Amino acid sequence: GENVEQHPSTLSVQEGDSAVIKCTYSDSASNYFPWYKQELGKGPQLIIDIRSNVGEKKDQRIAVTLNKTAKHFSLHITETQPEDSAVYFCAASSLFSGGYNKLIFGAGTRLAVHP
Amino acid sequence: SQTIHQWPATLVQPVGSPLSLECTVEGTSNPNLYWYRQAAGRGLQLLFYSVGIGQISSEVPQNLSASRPQDRQFILSSKKLLLSDSGFYLCAWSERRSGQNTEAFFGQGTRLTVV
Numbered sequence: 001g002e003n004v005e006q007h008p009s010t011l012s013v014q015e016g017d018s019a020v021i022k023c024t025y026s027d028s029a030s031n032y033f034p035w036y037k038q039e040l041g042k043g044p045q046l047i048i049d050i051r052s053n054v055g056e057k058k059d060q061r062i063a064v065t066l067n068k069t070a071k072h073f074s075l076h077i078t079e080t081q082p083e084d085s086a087v088y089f090c091a092a093s094s095l096f097s098g099g100y101n102k103l104i105f106g107a108g109t110r111l112a113v114h115p
Numbered sequence: 116s117q118t119i120h121q122w123p124a125t126l127v128q129p130v131g132s133p134l135s136l137e138c139t140v141e142g143t144s145n146p147n148l149y150w151y152r153q154a155a156g157r158g159l160q161l162l163f164y165s166v167g168i169g170q171i172s173s174e175v176p177q178n179l180s181a182s183r184p185q186d187r188q189f190i191l192s193s194k195k196l197l198l199s200d201s202g203f204y205l206c207a208w209s210e211r212r213s214g215q216n217t218e219a220f221f222g223q224g225t226r227l228t229v230v
Contacts, residue, residue, distance in 0.1 A: 006158075032216035043121075043205055043221035044159070051216070089158060093216050100147050100166050101209060101216040105158040 002027040004092050006106025014114055019080050021109045023090035024072040030092040032101060033066060033073045038087045038108075047088075048075070080113045087111070117142035121206045121222030128229055134179075134193040136225050138206030141187065146208040148189040149219065150181055153203040165189060166211070201229045 003026040013019050025033075031052035036044035050057045050064045050073065057064050061080075066073040073092075077084055087110050091103040121138045128134060140146055147166055151159040161174045163181035171181050178197050182190045189206055206222040 034218065036221075041224075041226070043223045046218055046220065049218060095214070095216050100164060100211075101219070102161065102164070103159075103219055104161075107158040108156075 002030060002092060002094070002102075002104040004090060004104050004106045006090050006109060008109060009107065010110045010112070012112045012114065013080050015080060015082060017080055019077045019084070019111055019113075021075045021088055021090065021111075022072060023074070023092075023106050024070075025092040025104075026071070027092065027094060027104075028071065029094040030071075031095065032093040033064070034091050034093070034103070035062075035064060035075050036089045036091065036105075038089065040086075044089060077111075080111075082113050082115055085111055085113045117208075117220070119206060119208055119220055119222045121225060123225060124223065125226045126228070128196050128227065130198055130229055131195045134191070134196050134200070134227070136191040136204055136206075136227075138189045138191075138222055139187055140189075140208045143208070143210060144186060145211055146187065147211055148183060149207040149209075150179075150189065150191050151205040151207060151221075153205060153224075155202075159205065163191070196229045198229050201227055203227075 006023045034049035037047045038044040063076040087108045090106040093101045093103045118141045149164045150162045165183045204225045207219045209219040210217040
């Protein structure tokens, strides 16, 4: 089955620096790659996603890149702020019959942004 | 706009007691519904998904069951809880769209502690 590996497990940066989180997936049929941010005690919130027909997508300080050949995708956060501190999850999904998409998640990255 | 409600937020139950967690979605119809479990410091594991009323698929064998009595209602149950059932349970929904993966949106979660 699909497997998603995420690195690093923890990341500590100074405010204003950039943060990069990387994920690799195993199923070449995967075609949808969302990223979620989870704050303590809350449910994950979708922050950005990318589909397999796109190589890069940007939304203000957040960008995601996808390399389908290498089966890896990355989250880039620029000009980090203390409120970016959270656990970030990547996921990969392929489409099944009936319109059901099964998300397989990475183990998460705990990002700490220090003032 | 669509919203997802999940309750209770926290729950402490003795071993051997029954469980019922409820999730409802508003503002959409015929959604795909999901139950995930998150162990402490780890990623999200898909437990059940549903593509319609009464249609439940299980991803992993376990002590839990799910039901979908109404289009926008998803219930997670157990007849007798085990210590290993402790965790953070998350309900999610996604729009059913033929031929395309869609975003999944999560509830705020239920922290279950079995004592």
